Amino acid sequence: MRCLIVGGGGREHALAWKMAQSPAVESLLIAPGNGGTAAMAAASAGRVQNVPVKDGDIPGLMALVARERIDLVVAGPELPLTLGLADACAAAGVPCFGPVQAAARLEGSKIFAKEAMVDAGVPTAGFAVFDDADAARAHVLAHSVPMVIKADGLAAGKGVVVAKTHEEALEAVDAMLVQHCFGEAGARVLIEDALAGEEASLLALCDGEHVVPLPACQDHKAIYDGDTGPNTGGMGAYSPAPILPDASLQAMCDLAITPIVRLMAQRGTPFKGVLYAGLMFVDGQPFVLEYNVRFGDPECQPLMTRLDCDLPAVLLACCEGRLAPDMLAIRPESALCLVLAAGGYPGSYDTGKAIAGLDAAGTVPGVTVFHAGTRLEHGQVQTSGGRVLGVTALGADLAQARDQAYTAAAHIEFDGKYCRSDIGMKGLRRLGL
């Protein structure tokens, strides 16, 4: 099988690492890939290759698919899906793991997702929709804080403001509806009731009809310890997440994911790919905060580490509508991914810093270092983004996975290296450790 992975982050390195383990994969292209997939390519005798085509360049990707006679396209990030990559693949008769544009709106439009949740009976926070600033301001002033203001469209993870005061809420409304700081993506806003509780990620594979849950994960979005400071793309993740034990996965999936998959099928836009529900547990009761239409980054890294089956076979089954629960095998161990970021992230940061210690980190038992913002320059790995590496460890339990990941991370050096010191602690506390 000739496969193409679209994207260039830690998630895509983890997908490439798992895909490359399959004997069915004759060649594996990553567009555009990163320094980690470049290192895989260098060691692969031509089987793995980075290709300099951007993830949002649909014509460029389709030209690559045709030229390389690709048999399976795997979309990493949401951007190509919201731009219609799966539709273009369908037109070309090539299986694509990821939903068509009409189903990718579950992530591309928060209002579309909320309305789908209401239609499908999925529990979610109360909300109202506005495109008029005066009406939005009146709503803010008539309701108590905290409240959450969300830009409708994709805003690179910056379109959500949890406002603690009316002033903050009014500022967010002004930024989105008057100053148009997110352009079209903020032309409509959601104003949502704020929920207080613990978050978890539930991801499930879908083939348009059948839904198979993956083990639960927990992400760490804030930059600093104790979940403080600005939100990031994610500073670490682990799986399983004690807040959502394996025994409750199916029931949670039936509540948060299957109704949406049924709704999309009824609407004639079946969802194929991985559907990710961002959950908030309020006094034990789950609410869906949002949907993503792809693997989470960094949740994908621990998930790929725990996956114990042939990934391309499972992804192809999703594309072809023949997904079955027994296709999935998961290792019983725990996995934890610790993100090493560039100093200053999620604000401005330097790039081009040499990274040392990768080989030593890789010798720690159970550890795989997935690259995110890196590039390979003249044989040397350098930083090229805010989230640089995802040091991922498989251990007998969460405590061991955490120890191994931190031990490995201590071997890695680059100017400005930053990581949180409490990744996994929430899970350990819940386990009473």
Ligand code: ATP
């Ligand atoms: P990402 O790009 O990281 O997936 P996003 O920009 O799509 O995020 P959401 O996931 O909807 O936006 O929200 C980001 C964060 O804001 C959530 O993880 C959660 O911490 C907080 N949040 C969102 N909705 C609510 C809510 N109703 N109540 C409290 N907090 C919320």
